Amino acid sequence: MGLPVRELFKNERSLHLQFVAGDGGLSRIIRTSEIVQPAAAFASGLWPPRYRGRRQAEAVGRINRRIAPRFKIAKPLQGAVWVIGSLEMAALLSAPAALRTRFIEFFKRLNPAAAVFTDGLSPARLDPDLVRQSSIPMFTTRLTYTHFLAAFYTFLENRLAPKTDAHGTFVTLFGLGVLIMGPSGVGKSEIALSLIERGHRLVADDIVQIRLQQNRELIGSAPELGRHHMEIRGLGILNVRQLFGVAAVVDEQPIDLVVDLLPQTARRRHEERLGEVRSKKILGVQVPHVVVQVRTGRHMAVIIEAAARNHKLRSIGYDTAESFRRRLARHLLGKS
Secondary structure (H helix, E strand, O other), rough: OEEEEHHHHOOOHHHHHEEEHHHHOOOOOOOOOOOOOOOHHHHHHOHHHHHHOOOOHHHHHHHHHHHHHHHHOOOOOOOOEEEOOHHHHHHHHHHHHHHHHHHHHHHHOOOOOEEOOOOOHHHHHHOOHHHHHHHOEEEEOOOOOHHHHHHHHHHHHHOOOEEEEEEEEEEEEEEEEEEEEEOOOOOOOHHHHHHHHOOOEEEEEEEEEEEEEOOEEEOOOOOOHHOOOEEEEEOOOEEEHHHHHHEEEEEEEOOOEEEEEEEOOOOOOOOHHHOOOOEEEEEEEEEEEEEEOOOOOOHHHHHHHHHHHHHHHOOOOOHHHHHHHHHHHHHHHHHO
């Protein structure tokens, strides 16, 4: 799993990237969303004014002793992208030539997937040979260091996160993301349409793309081609945004609850009475999961609203079923 460097440049306009050098390395794979930031590792040791005026060899020796342990931080990050900003550039350009050479050799030895120079900086200022000879893809962006890091981390998180697809309809109810699943023809889209008409929002219909964030949160969204659309049998494809307005759709949402719609069967009839709450594993994460029987005459939109409200109560520590069991137990003990 990873992201080719050429995809980074080709698809992400919001990063304002401009290719500078290293076209032979565009097939390299970015394998981690961790970003190597040399500023955090050595900038504080490169640019203290007290090193000015000392002999170059002594300054280099002192700086190397301070920097060397911090350089090791980046070694395990194979397939990572380096981001170099104005702080690093100013420090390196003002540092003794021996130290600057040492940094460039270290950079080449680690052989990152790519390097990005922010604030419109060019790597040629650091070393013209680095641009002419290196196979490491290098980019420059006009964004500031801080703004680029924020945008780039979000981009990598989304692109490199573990992903899967689910067959179902994903809606938001009362701020919760509810994934409605079930066999084909059970009425998932029709129920979602009723929920939208009641003021809730559509995220995805038919195919739900799910990705796992680093904080173990599952995010659901629609494929780009089908975003804001849903299929209703007999009507065809509907554009929900055009029919109900922009407030009726949302691009992505965390998954908080899975509702399985099943036709009524003798084997599962007891579950609708007990209100059993289970969990469903998606990408290794356990998500609360309830089973709702579908049959003629049941107002499924209202039932799913009730399931969402009940889940919100559970999330703050109140379990209606358990509370009722305790009341029933006290009542029976009082009679005995």
